[in-house]
Amino acid sequence: MTTLIQVTAQVEENYNFFEGGQHWKPKNGQMFTLRADSDDFCYDEENCVKVIQLLLDKQSNDHTRYTYISHELIFQEPIELDSSEFDTLLKEEYMKGKSVDADYDSETRAFEGLAAHNERFCD
DSSP states (O other), rough: OOEEEEEEEEEETTTTTGGGGOOEEEEEEEEEEEEHHHHHHHHHHHHHHHHHHHHHHHHSSSSSSEEOOOOOOOOOOOOOOHHHHHHHHHHHHHHHOOOOTTTTTTTHHHHHHHHHHHHHHOO
16 A cells, blocks of 8 residues: 655765865754555565665765654644644743733743743754
């Protein structure tokens, strides 16, 4: 049965690219998708992973490369959640139990807190 395969790869950048050398640094992750027969993954997963890495190698170049981390068979199409509702609910959760100074409104305080969090944990 043909199904969606979601592949997670490590992104690495070559910091010596412009000098003609190689110094690879991990940067973030990248999601790839493909459609394939799920039976292939059930009966010959090892070769499927090898072929996925070959496909990732074709997406790579001298500046950016992708290395296989994992894959998941997705038997149902993803359901997209509402981004604006997420933002609204996140603000509400963040503001629970927070006092508001006269100098700052609640929205400013919430985003300052989120920005500080992102600065510490999301680089």
